[in-house]
Amino acid sequence: MATTPRTEPAAAAPFEPSAEPLPDFSGVDVGALATRTDHAVLGDVAALLLRNWPTGEDAVAYYEDGPGALLR
Known part of the structure; x- marks a missing residue:
């Protein structure tokens, strides 16, 4: 044999x-996209983005928020 x-492998x-x-x-108008799209998933994602969109005063990023913080 x-x-x-x-x-x-x-x-x-x-x-x-x-x-x-x-x-x-960055130039995409998410509001217009949410109302004009006929794609079900894209419309839902755009609506979710708009619902959770921070105002100019709320938008903050910290150095500690980066992906390196999760890899320690």
Whole structure:
């Protein structure tokens, strides 16, 4: 009986972020998107964003809020 050599699965390459920048959607009018879209999920997401949208006085980010704080 011939034996087949055992092969181990190849190790996955370490994750590296893409060098391609993310698209800039800062000019999107979320209010108009929520009322004009016929896509059920996109409309729900836009409505949820608007419901939880902070005012200019409430929008605050702290250095400790970054993803590094969760990785300690």
